[in-house]
Amino acid sequence: MRVSLWWAALTYLVPIYPLYAVLFADTGLSGAEISLLFLIWSSVSILAEVPLGAVADRFSRRSSLVGASLLQALGYVLWITLPGFAGFAVGFVLWGLGGALESGAFEALLYDGLAAQGEESTFALVNGRVTAVNLLTELPTAALASGLFALGGYRLAAWVSVGVCLAAAWVASRFPEAVRGADGDELGYVEMLKVGLREAAANRVVRRAVIVVALLGGLDAFEEYFPLMALAWGVPAGWVPLAMVAIPLAGAAGAALGGFGSRLRTRTLGVLLGVAVAVLVVSGVLRSPAGLLVVAGFYGLYQLVLVVAEARLQDSIEGPARATVTSVAGIGIEVSALAVYGVWAVGEVFGVAALVALVALLLPRWLRQAPVVERLPQ
Incomplete structure (x- = not known):
């Protein structure tokens, strides 16, 4: 529990996060080149997601987390030593691979670790606290980035980010990893990959849970528009960061x-998400700085439902390829995020609210509360 919280804090306490887009622009990259970098990053993450999830299942989920942080650190080293499009692109490839390594491995490692102690029912509690720490860490990260930039510019912020990633790798190496059953040990890599894909596609309970988590997780892309909403609703540009503080705080509380x-x-969760839709519609009607507090209420309810949905997905997985199945949901999250961008372009807040309402309608039928069974030796 404590290890997971330290790891969660370090993976988000990376001061280059708020600065890298500005770094690219100040290096002389055009808007098209910066967009291409983001496309490279996303493409690598999507293509590597499931194959690297199977790596975690076949070999070691703990080692996958360690490797994820090391790859990210190496990417930042390249940004510092080879500033320019090529260096930034290779850095993003490494970061994308690291993100894919981490994506399915963490939840699988955490769930099976708890299951080995007979405590899998506490997964939502522990994972919710991890998510809360992630959200809360956004606030000191922004302040740290500003301070480091004032002292030593992008180089200092990037080198500190390398150090934080190395610290995260060390903490990840302290995760306990449960001994898995013989079924997982006997499977080769390709067989493990097939088992995970088969369970995600053929098991109806798992398939529906994967889809719900994918749809819910993709809704988090909505946060990209919070600063634009604040500006459009009358918040002066200099006050936008402060005006949005309540949103991650409410999200952390919900998680x-x-x-x-x-x-x-599950029906109650659908009702909660329906309430979140109503709250979001109210914020769009208000279109004022006070509306951001209403958005915070939406975000808190949303994070609560998302954490529970992630737990229900883990409860439903029965085979040894837990990280692979979770990675399938990760690809779905990337795809559904594109839907969020599309509905925002059409209807802004009301478009996003309609998408959330659709998920709320699916939730009661598609997210079953699967019974937790003993799957691992005690």
């Missing part, structure tokens, strides 16, 4: 309630 939410019926 931290994941343990409570895991005891709710």
